[in-house]
Amino acid sequence: MELDRVQTRVxxxxxxxxxxxxxxxxxxxxxxxxxxxALFFLEGGDGPQAQEYARLxxxxxxxxxxxxxxxxxxx
Numbered sequence: 434m435e436l437d438r439v440q441t442r443v444x445x446x447x448x449x450x451x452x453x454x455x456x457x458x459x460x461x462x463x464x465x466x467x468x469x470x471a472l473f474f475l476e477g478g479d480g481p482q483a484q485e486y487a488r489l490x491x492x493x494x495x496x497x498x499x500x501x502x503x504x505x506x507x508x
Contacts, residue, residue, distance in 0.1 A: 446486040
């Protein structure tokens with residue numbers, strides 16, 4: 434059940450982060466073509482959602498390893 438909870442949140446965050454990444458790529462393309470000095474004002478960094486995503490991916494991997502060691506079956 435814990436792995437299901439973690440995987441659900443990972444999937445939610447992945448969608449949000451993918452959308453942000455796509456927006457960043459679009460802003461970069463427009464900036465490069467139209468007005469490159471504006472690129473200095475783009476927000477940078479991964480933010481708290483990316484940090485949570487990375488942490489949850491690690492938790493999911495740990496849960497899978499423990500279930501394998503204990504020969505538990507995951508649903």
